[in-house]
Amino acid sequence: MRVKCVICDKIDKIDDYSPLAKKLRNRPIHTYMCDECNERISGRTEARKASGNFRLYRPKKTENDW
Known part of the structure; x- marks a missing residue:
């Protein structure tokens, strides 16, 4: 099957x-x-996580989660 990368x-x-x-x-x-694109994106995401500027917004499950 031939597939095309959505980024490059x-x-x-x-x-x-x-x-x-x-x-x-x-x-x-x-x-x-x-x-290659997957590695590049995952590497940059890990770098943002390490810098502290990365926030993962998840839906609130209970009142005590916030």
Whole structure:
């Protein structure tokens, strides 16, 4: 299966029977990201987490969570 990275437009080939290929075929909302872009984004996210400027907003579950 040929897939295209949503960030850099690089075209890769993945196995037709892999779980990723099945997920991309059956759920069009999921998108493919190549390994280089994935590593770059995860590295920058980890750097933001380490700097202290990263806030993860999650829905409030109970009154005591805040």
